[in-house]
Amino acid sequence: MMLLNQKTRRAIAILYFFYVAAALLPAQNPCRAPFNTTERSDDPEAAFNDYVRRFVADGRHLNTDLKTIPTVVHIFYDAAADSLPIERVQSQITAMNLDFRRLNPDTVKTRSQFKAVAADCQIEFCLASIDPQGQPTRGVVWHHIPGFNPDLLASFMQATQWPPLHYLNFWVTPNGEGGFSSFAWEAGSETDGFVVGAKQFGTFGSNLKDGFNEGGTGTHEAGHYLGLYHTFHDGFPYLGQCFPPCDSTGDHVCDTPLDWTLAFSTEQCEDGQRFCDNGAVFFTMSENYMAYAFDTCTNVFSQGQRIRMRAALDSLRAELCSPANLAATGCLPPTNDQEPMPVVQKLQAFPNPAHDMVYVQIPSASGGQIRLWNGQGNAVLSQTVSPGTTEIQVPVVGLPAGFYWLEWRNNGLSGVGKIVIWR
Template structure:
């Protein structure tokens, strides 16, 4: 049965890596220090002056025939991703009036790789048959030895694994600074793209938009706390108490953030696909700081 409520394990993975990989803690601290400098100095803004194209490989890990999603389903997902990151998605018209001026084009696009790590032609889709009924959070789907598919070099490609996930998960991502061999994004096959097996309410491709945001160092909009003490380290997203689900009605007020409330329509909340449709200028600055710092190898991609 398809999940009815968004659940992302990116922060669960973040906490696991903090415990298991001492270098990740150091790298994340450095990334935050760099982000602050890059935003204040204009370095992030300079990245945004030109289009950054990220070579992408999609690992389709499947057991049942229906899990081996079609090329068309993969292409439908890339189309959504590119609209969302360029702010050309038609549903930006639904952004409430107080925030229309904050909608921002990240000037990032994603293209399926045309060359594999050995320089051979590829369509950017890797298909691996597994004996695993499903995967959970962690790295097993990213390893051949565990029934998954080994990552392509993560400083040259965005690795996306599409598979069956257990526990009601829609996906998760690895934040910058983690192990290169597991770097990338994992998405449930029925929450990937807009065609084929994509199932409502997660059939508009927004799960990958959300998870790639984490890959580019964005936090959840509420800061992953259970009170008003959190924050996503972005100045133009209102503080809010916790995640929103489903399709809320504007405004949703918490943490004294009236009159407009929380920005539940932001891609980094937990609402249904049809209810999320924007990144802010502050979030774009943070993503561009990531591309100037821990993910700077993508500023001059060579794998296309």
């Protein structure tokens, strides 16, 4: 019996709770039957596992086209101080994009025996720039929920969800820890999407929990969302067996060695050494994003995991990545004649809090556009900035009290700032 200190036991309990909670989320909408060619359409999970094998047999896993997933991030907050700025959201999306493209800075930490199966999944996440009503958005919605009660989380998710076949819904809970996700075979359900606690969301911020500051929880939950199990999934029945059939047992992935224990550690990076009944020794892929470990210990998706995720994006979640949906959500890849990704600067505004007028410093004299967004993510004011202007007056009289985001944009530059309006 492995001895665990209290902190580790608590971490296991929390993580296991979230794992069970994910399994208990409402099942897929029965109106949607994506596997009607199989006799197992009454069991969408088994049908998906069958589908993955056919996906490989047909050679479709060899496709290398980039899959882009339009994403909306919902920030639940109670006190204004608990809300998170858009830069924090962007840091989370950037971390996931690096992880899914194998561009993460810690690839060097993948142990030599697993380097050959490390995968660029060719999957990226895009903050939507068009909302379900066809209006501009930054792909982030701030929901003020006074007295936020985690017991009611599912109802908050249902109330705020954007159409789940067209957007990945990514919810953030105030001062929360851990996370959970729907699986790919629950696509379209009323809580389809995933949740990450604010203490494990993004890569900077004073409230981040030690060891969870590389965005790894979001990467892990996105893996479930795209059809991945934990690396130790369903391994216990095979205790002591080194290599049972790998595409139909455990995590159904052949290049992540079966793990039959929960002997993971969030305290340190585990070596994953396991002993078989026949005396052999092997190592689990403890640095996998789908293991349970600190962000500082995880750094790799495998080729087999890449296949499962791309199979999900080829079937259950195919509408997300369709060209029509990418156009409708504002996530088409940029072409050379479109403006480059903006360089974000911090906007200075005063007075703050403001009552009837805000003076905003424009970081460049090149003109542009100022927009004011309310806490729900709606643009409430837009103003043109003439070239040569270094400061602009923005009238806020008539706007309700609350916090707002100021945004300035001009070609390759942009700035954001947070202001509070009082009444």
